[in-house]
Amino acid sequence: MTTSIRIGMMSFDHMHATSYTAALRRTPGVELVGMWHDDPATSHILAERFKLPKFDQADELLAQDLDGVVICSANIHHRRDVARAAGKVPAILCEKPIATTVEDAQAIIDICAATETKLQIAFPVRFHPLFQELKQRLDRGELGRILAVECTNHGSMPGGWFVDRALSGGGAVIDHTVHVIDLLRWFWQSEVSEVYAEVGDSLLHPDLGIDDAGMLS
Secondary structure (H helix, E strand, O other): OOOOEEEEEEOOOOOHHHHHHHHHHHOOOEEEEEEEOOOHHHHHHHHHHHOOOEOOOHHHHHOOOOOEEEEOOOHHHHHHHHHHHEOOEOEEEEOOOOOOOHHHHHHHHHHHHHOOOEEEEOOHHHHOHHHHHHHHHHHOOOOOOOOOOOOOOOOOOOOHHHHOHHHHOOOHHHHHHHHHHHHHHHHHOOOOOOOOEEEEOOOOOOOOOOOOEEEEO
16 A cells, blocks of 8 residues: 655645646645645635635644655745745745745754754756756766856746745845756855856836846856
8 A cells, every 4th residue: 555645735825836836736746734824815716726725724734744845936035935934844845945045045954953853945947858868968077078168048927926025035146047046056066166257127028127137256
């Protein structure tokens, strides 16, 4: 007799919550136990749409003997929600970025370490078959000595709270270029030692008042 992996969804603020829900439903051996959303006014609508049991309080969901949770709240709430779940579930998948400040990011790492909770930040690009193959070729030395890399993320403007600095912490750089940085760190298993950046807020969407493009080196 097999035992299913029990997963709970914490917040549907992030657009990828829809993808996670669909992917988890397609995965054999996974049971979607239920959801909690931080907006009571819309939580019942989401529960009906995704056909998930709804819990009015996060702690009620976390008390359901879960194997893990997926946190898809607005960036500013990541520390709050990880702190709620750490120690109550064995594993947490939290949407990127980890936090909007270095202080909050370190607090998230510390609380998961203290409670022996596995924490994964959602950087899915490294799992794409194309980049998996590229990583293997790099590890085998097939591409020779790499002296420089140029990467571009052609992301689109998502709107909503993503362009509200108080909730997102920033625009294109914190939301899009993080994927590129994650790939580079993973490819070479090394950390960034120095950064030069140019960030603009008037290239594509000058009315938003938030960075809509960035160049990092």
